[in-house]
Amino acid sequence: MTHQRLSADEVLTxxxxxxxxxxxxxPVDLALVRESLEIALQAPSGSNAQHWHFVVITDAEKRAAVGEVYQRACHQYLAGPGAAGKLHADDAERSKVQKRVHNSVAYLADVMGQVPVQVIACARTGSTALPTGNQSSLWGSVLPAAWSYMLAARERGLGTAWTTLHLLYEREVADILGIPDDVHQGVLIPTAHYTGTTFKPAPRQPLDEVLHINQW
Known part of the structure; x- marks a missing residue:
């Protein structure tokens, strides 16, 4: 299998x-996806419940159907006031970055159905309704595994993106894939090989602007 031989810091950044x-x-070798998911299962799980499930979609018709739902949801998001390209309009430098993100989000909306592999991380709760109140325990036992999958995929020469817009129409996607009513979707991760070789840390706020020690 292809490995990039990256350090932990390189993978994380x-x-x-x-x-x-x-x-x-x-095409993406399904063995690479399986390897990445095996690593994902080492993520923390509250009470060791391990109620995560992963739906891996390679069938062309199903990918196209999920892609149509994602495209519809994404176009709705892009038209709204919270779309990436409309944020930080008062900061010229950051606005440039936001517009690039906006355009790449729009691109993905139009090609999601063509991505070779789609992975949906889910939580099985045993109930058709999500718990009321704080859900950090529930999602904190699933989403770290999804992020670990993305890190492992990066090490194996695969590109991914964290997307949740399809959740506007979660039930439609569940019907396409036969997902039971007591299984709740958390994130849709398009997975493919990528073009180019340049990956570097992204611009972020200085740590001291978001760091609070002992009190706010």
Whole structure:
């Protein structure tokens, strides 16, 4: 299998959201996805419940159907006031970055159905309704595994992106994939090989602007 031989710090700081650079024409060996998911299962799980499930979609018709739902949800998001390209309009430098993100999100909306592999991380709760109040325990036992999958995929030469917009129409996607009513979707991760080789840490706020020691 292909490994990048990256250090832990490199994997953690260069696992970027890959949208425009996803290689839509190159097949993905399912063994790479399985390896990445095996690593994902080592993530923390509250009470060791391990109620995570992963739906891996390779069937062309199902990928296209999920892609149509995602595209519809994404276009709705892009038209709204909270879309990436409309944030930080008062900061010229940051606005440039936001517009690039906006455009890449729009691109992914139009090609999601063509991405070779789609992975949906889910939580099985035994109930058709999510718990009321604080859900950090529930999602804190699933989403770290999804992020671990993305990190492991990066090490194996695969690009991914964290997407949740399809959850506007979660039931439609559940019907396409036969997901039971007591299984709740958390994130949709497009997975493919990528073009180019340059991945680097993204610009972020200085740590001291968000760091609070002992009190706010």
């Amino acid at each position: 260069t696992t970027r959201s890959v949208r425009r650079r996803l290689d839509l024409g190159r």
